Amino acid sequence: MTVARATAGLALLCPRCRGPIEAGGSGAECRGCGSSYPAEDGVLDLRAGRRGAAGYDPHHFPALAAIEGEHFWFVARREVVLGTLRDTVPDLAGRALFDVGCGSGGLLQFLGASGVAIAGACDAYPESLALVRRKVAVPLLLVDEGRLPPLGPGYSLLSLFDVLEHIDDDVGTLRFLRDVLDPGGVLVLTVPAHPFLFDEMDRIARHRRRYRRSELGDKLRAAGFRVLRLSHFMAPLVPLVALRWLLGALPGRPGAVARRQVELGVTPMLNGLARAVLRLERPLVRAGVLPFGSSLVAVATRPR
Numbered sequence: 647m648t649v650a651r652a653t654a655g656l657a658l659l660c661p662r663c664r665g666p667i668e669a670g671g672s673g674a675e676c677r678g679c680g681s682s683y684p685a686e687d688g689v690l691d692l693r694a695g696r697r698g699a700a701g702y703d704p705h706h707f708p709a710l711a712a713i714e715g716e717h718f719w720f721v722a723r724r725e726v727v728l729g730t731l732r733d734t735v736p737d738l739a740g741r742a743l744f745d746v747g748c749g750s751g752g753l754l755q756f757l758g759a760s761g762v763a764i765a766g767a768c769d770a771y772p773e774s775l776a777l778v779r780r781k782v783a784v785p786l787l788l789v790d791e792g793r794l795p796p797l798g799p800g801y802s803l804l805s806l807f808d809v810l811e812h813i814d815d816d817v818g819t820l821r822f823l824r825d826v827l828d829p830g831g832v833l834v835l836t837v838p839a840h841p842f843l844f845d846e847m848d849r850i851a852r853h854r855r856r857y858r859r860s861e862l863g864d865k866l867r868a869a870g871f872r873v874l875r876l877s878h879f880m881a882p883l884v885p886l887v888a889l890r891w892l893l894g895a896l897p898g899r900p901g902a903v904a905r906r907q908v909e910l911g912v913t914p915m916l917n918g919l920a921r922a923v924l925r926l927e928r929p930l931v932r933a934g935v936l937p938f939g940s941s942l943v944a945v946a947t948r949p950r
């Protein structure tokens with residue numbers, strides 16, 4: 647993939663001076679401060695230097711990529727996201743989605759295969775983009791952790807799938823995303839729910855927090871969004887996560903890393919059962935009446 651294609655159609659800014667950048671032969675050049683940004687294997691490297699503590703451990707990517715096609719958690723998440731987008735965005739076909747923090751890329755691949763146009767994606771980890779470029783042929787950006795992504799105004803649909811909880815300044819990030827959306831532009835996001843469930847697993851995943859439903863709604867509105875849909879999902883997992891929290895508090899418990907391996911390695915029968923059970927909650931998610939669930943999905947719009 648050429649650099650021109652790698653950045654075609656994306657509104658990008660220089661991460662150093664926030665000036666406009668221009669794609670060239672082997673990367674991009676900033677017309678403002680003269681910085682140059684290399685491109686390799688279809689990934690444009692728009693990094694200027696990390697700030698703050700790491701938001702993620704890239705060692706998790708291969709394990710996630712190996713299971714996300716079948717694992718009930720990933721299957722339920724992608725189906726809820728697609729259903730929620732189709733319910734709340736009537737002109738979805740006229741928009742192209744840019745994914746902020748694309749991770750192992752399974753959700754993006756699923757949305758693309760389901761007919762959602764994909765404008766591109768960014769992540770702060772080369773390990774992520776190496777996986778994603780094998781799954782979707784879209785412009786990919788390597789960006790700095792701890793800084794706002796170098797996007798300029800002009801997006802119609804942005805996504806943040808289990809990303810916001812890794813970011814220190816969540817409201818500031820939401821406000822920035824609102825600013826780069828066109829009026830009428832849409833943000834779709836998922837986050838882990840219920841602060842009382844926050845445990846060692848969240849710390850391993852480098853989560854800064856889990857969200858109350860009302861808190862996420864308040865933060866979206868504080869950032870200038872109008873909330874179109876805000877619902878819990880994965881209700882059957884709440885007792886399981888609570889049990890995990892209790893077991894984690896017992897003496898002689900297995901280490902959190904070992905427990906994480908168990909969670910990622912569910913047996914086919916249990917996985918099938920969990921997928922079937924999670925399918926049952928779907929109408930309640932659509933109706934927005936599910937009072938609990940270990941995740942939240944939100945769709946919000948920048949008012950016209």
Ligand SMILES: [Zn+2]
Binds near residue numbers: 665676679681
């Ligand atoms: Zn610059």
